[in-house]
Amino acid sequence: MENTNLQDYSHKRYNILTGEWVLVSPHRAKRPWQGQNEEISTEKRPSYDENCYLCPTNTRINGEVNPDYKDVFVFTNDFAALQKDSPTFSVNDGLFKAESEKGICKVICFSPDHSKSLAEMEVEDIKKIVHVWQEEYATLGENEMINYVQIFENKGAVMGCSNPHPHGQIWSQSTLPNEVDKKDRHQKEYFNKNNTSLLADYLLQELEAKERIIFENDDFVVLTPFWAVWPFEVMIAPKKAKKNILELSDTEARNYAKAISVITSTYDKLFNTSFPYSSGIHQAPTNGEENEHWHFHMSFYPPLLRSATVKKFMVGYEMFGTPQRDITAEIAAKRLRDLL
């Protein structure tokens, strides 16, 4: 390992994409845990649940009936956080500053099968989801009101997911969210200076170093970023800079689906449980600019730390100070790699 200090002593690591730090305490992994244990649902879900508002042919709260869909099904969120038809306004009253924010929120059912998760789906079926993400990114992006399209999934009750039916969401909006704005600025700065993609250069360095790589195929790398915050955080990124998922060829889309399949199924093996996480794709804004500095990537932020029931709490110090982690990115990558 390059620097054994990083495995022995408290230190902070820099996130080149956001410009923020993470505090790493490798010596602290042995701390005993006397706090809250999460509940695990061991209940085997049926393939169809008549009370699930996402299952095919069921009626949703607003009275709409889901079609008898056979693979992926998208609809507009019945309780969208962003409104489409609202007035444009801004508040600029001394130190009170606000702006109206419009948007469109959608729900994507990954499969008609209520019992499945991405981890259990075939690569070909995941590829169909990638295809729908591409369509939605393209269509929403063409809407003049929409300058950014955030694709994400909350998996598991511990991640606030209110329905176990396999699904993700898209929140698309007029302005760049905080995290996207940070990554936009740091990638742009690097691109303007070096004329190469920040993330492509980073991936080259990681592929050389090897210790944080979990999996790779011709087009994609799955790794624990050097600056990972969550215990088993993982990033999937295309080796060649692609600003968004529309730039994927058919083979690349398949290799992307394969990477998603590998990491989600490996996660499930780690603690022998359906592994909870939030995942999301950060990609170029749809603001009509070139955005050649953007290199899309998907991240997984899973909360579990030691077992199926003990998670990492990002609380007190983390909220007021800096995210903190106990096991290092290198150890996390090795544990996941060993399960492949």
Next chain:
Amino acid sequence: MENTNLQDYSHKRYNILTGEWVLVSPHRAKRPWQGQNEEISTEKRPSYDENCYLCPTNTRINGEVNPDYKDVFVFTNDFAALQKDSPTFSVNDGLFKAESEKGICKVICFSPDHSKSLAEMEVEDIKKIVHVWQEEYATLGENEMINYVQIFENKGAVMGCSNPHPHGQIWSQSTLPNEVDKKDRHQKEYFNKNNTSLLADYLLQELEAKERIIFENDDFVVLTPFWAVWPFEVMIAPKKAKKNILELSDTEARNYAKAISVITSTYDKLFNTSFPYSSGIHQAPTNGEENEHWHFHMSFYPPLLRSATVKKFMVGYEMFGTPQRDITAEIAAKRLRDLL
């Protein structure tokens, strides 16, 4: 209300201290909840628990015996995230960037009584805690290695608190944590331009607007900040700019303790439960600089949203985009104010 749009339509609000935004979806408060319910412990705790490693006279994991303390008791964290005696190093290897980070972590037992929380303590007893915070801030701050002292509390199992005995923590370290760095920059910029405290000017505007004020006394204001992220987030701040808690007179310290007592006991009334939160004090770094731009303040980030068992999840969109809230700061302030 100043601007009814803010109560009706999705918008974002700007945090003048961090420079970041929060997405507000006032129309969404009526969304039905089908997700995870938190467990509440209704168990009445005894005043002394022989298995608690924080109770007086008990033995901690490392073999040390707690004294038979009568009010506040401080000790160095047995599983500190930051180490004191570690080598100084830095990694500057292409896009891998890391720095050693040293520090001292402490635990502060607020009371010998295992069953009490701040909400149930007398103002005079909370004032003793304020006094210990002052002593620790002063002593740690004098240490050459320490340039920032983060005082915080995690209350409740849902906030990762591993022991119900009333206690808080201090993590002090060599560099400024992410959140402190942001607030340092924004306060400095404003101070350099206006020669007044950003927060003092903001508080004047809030006291005029009234709708987000929950409580005030001669020296302190308790309010829901315009840019609050957590459903019932609250800030306590001195009306006059004070860069740190050492600048409080005896009367001011008492009025600060009173403000803490008011908000914590009001919280408990909201959902008829011992209200979980993380709280923390942001104040001037102890880096030997003047720091006249700093105005200390204490914030409470409580996760509960609708009841003792339904919390707000900061997941998916929030992790990849921007924090999002449903009820507005104005409604939250009113609900708390009405319980006084």
